[in-house]
Amino acid sequence: MIQGTHVHALDVVFLKRFSLLLAFLAAVGVGLILAAHHLNATMAHPADPTITRNTDNRIAPIGEVYAGATGAAQQAAAAQAAQAAAAANVPFGGRTDGAEIFNNGPCTACHTGGVGGAPKLDATGIGARVASQGIDELIKKAIAGFTGSTGTMPPRGGVAGLTDDQIKATVEYMVAQSKK
Ligand code: HEC
Numbered sequence: 001m002i003q004g005t006h007v008h009a010l011d012v013v014f015l016k017r018f019s020l021l022l023a024f025l026a027a028v029g030v031g032l033i034l035a036a037h038h039l040n041a042t043m044a045h046p047a048d049p050t051i052t053r054n055t056d057n058r059i060a061p062i063g064e065v066y067a068g069a070t071g072a073a074q075q076a077a078a079a080q081a082a083q084a085a086a087a088a089n090v091p092f093g094g095r096t097d098g099a100e101i102f103n104n105g106p107c108t109a110c111h112t113g114g115v116g117g118a119p120k121l122d123a124t125g126i127g128a129r130v131a132s133q134g135i136d137e138l139i140k141k142a143i144a145g146f147t148g149s150t151g152t153m154p155p156r157g158g159v160a161g162l163t164d165d166q167i168k169a170t171v172e173y174m175v176a177q178s179k180k
Pocket of ligand 1: 102105106107108109110111115116117118119129133137138139141142146147148149150151152153154156157158162167170171174
């Protein structure tokens with residue numbers, strides 16, 4: 001019993017002191033919280049760069065974000081359309097078949113019958129001209145057009161869409177025919 005009482009008394013003392021200690025620590029804790037709160041309120045807060053970036057992204061104009069892609073798509077479509085139009089505008093689908101171009105194109109109208117002084121596809125016509133000037137000169141003049149002593153040869157026979165290669169092939173055909 002005596003020992004029990006003794007222990008009980010010690011317990012009470014311990015509890016009192018421990019309670020005081022707890023109260024003191026609690027007070028320190030509250031003090032720290034208040035101090036931290038105060039410090040936080042007085043400190044300057046630099047903007048969080050991540051938040052700033054996210055905000056900028058969020059309020060960035062949508063048009064600007066998509067302008068690049070839209071412009072590129074439009075350019076690609078325009079380029080494709082231009083290419084398709086060019087292909088459609090090149091006579092004979094761009095083929096360089098001299099016989100086809102001469103007979104189905106503008107050339108035959110003048111050169112088969114010698115209309116307007118156009119040299120025919122024979123020895124005295126184109127044959128004589130290639131002999132005196134050489135085929136490269138004939139090609140050059142057929143492309144550029146010229147007015148000579150017998151009449152006027154329109155540039156590319158009047159069909160501007162004919163390519164240099166097509167005129168070259170046609171003149172080569174005319175020269176070959178004139179030798180037959
Ligand atoms: C409207 C009529 C006409 C048409 C169409 C025409 N030519 Fe001619 N061409 C002429 C005449 C006229 C000359 C001769 C001009 C002269 O020497 O005075 C000539 C000359 C030429 C010559 C000779 C050039 C030289 O240096 O002597 C060549 C090559 C020729 N034409 C190629 C062509 C070809 C290729 C075509 C078709 C793409 C064509 N021509 C369509 C009227 C025409």
